[in-house]
Amino acid sequence: MFEFSDIAIWWQEIVTWFLAQPLFAQVLVIIGVVAVLVLAVILVYYVLKGVAYLIYYLFKGIYYLLKGIGLLFYKIFEGLYYAISGKPKPQKCCETPNEQQTQQQQSTQQPPQVEEEPIVPIQKTPQVVHPEITFCSECGNKFTDTMLESLSTSGVAYCIHCGSKKTQDYQMSIESQ
Numbered sequence: 001m002f003e004f005s006d007i008a009i010w011w012q013e014i015v016t017w018f019l020a021q022p023l024f025a026q027v028l029v030i031i032g033v034v035a036v037l038v039l040a041v042i043l044v045y046y047v048l049k050g051v052a053y054l055i056y057y058l059f060k061g062i063y064y065l066l067k068g069i070g071l072l073f074y075k076i077f078e079g080l081y082y083a084i085s086g087k088p089k090p091q092k093c094c095e096t097p098n099e100q101q102t103q104q105q106q107s108t109q110q111p112p113q114v115e116e117e118p119i120v121p122i123q124k125t126p127q128v129v130h131p132e133i134t135f136c137s138e139c140g141n142k143f144t145d146t147m148l149e150s151l152s153t154s155g156v157a158y159c160i161h162c163g164s165k166k167t168q169d170y171q172m173s174i175e176s177q
């Protein structure tokens with residue numbers, strides 16, 4: 001059996017042998033022992049590192065394997081569900097984002113429309129003249145621009161069709177209605 005006393009004897013023999021050697025050999029032995037120890041440490045480090053990587057990739061592989069199995073079962077049950085229920089498998093779920101993307105791309109490709117303010121010609125007739133008063137109450141003909149201008153500026157206008165007098169009061173009475 002392997003006992004501590006054996007180690008002590010063994011070690012004692014080594015020390016005796018070591019002391020018996022010349023100094024040059026002793027230095028060489030020390031260097032060799034140190035080198036072996038360093039190599040042993042490096043070896044142990046890489047072995048542990050390798051074991052760690054092995055365990056890491058093992059777990060990673062198991063993870064992807066379980067993920068694949070889960071996905072497989074999901075696809076199988078999904079297929080069974082649509083086969084049993086008879087519903088059409090919705091495949092547009094993957095197409096709509098692309099369509100939206102293309103629409104967005106199209107919209108982005110289009111030059112941004114410069115919202116030019118419409119060049120509004122300076123209206124001689126103010127906005128107070130509403131469309132409902134642009135017709136003569138007497139003859140029913142439409143007021144001309146000249147009549148509207150006269151009505152808004154001077155407050156009095158005459159219908160060019162029937163000659164009836166139109167005043168600002170008439171305009172006000174129409175607006176109040």
Ligand SMILES: [Zn+2]
Pocket residue numbers: 136137138139140141159160161162163164
């Ligand atoms: Zn008239």
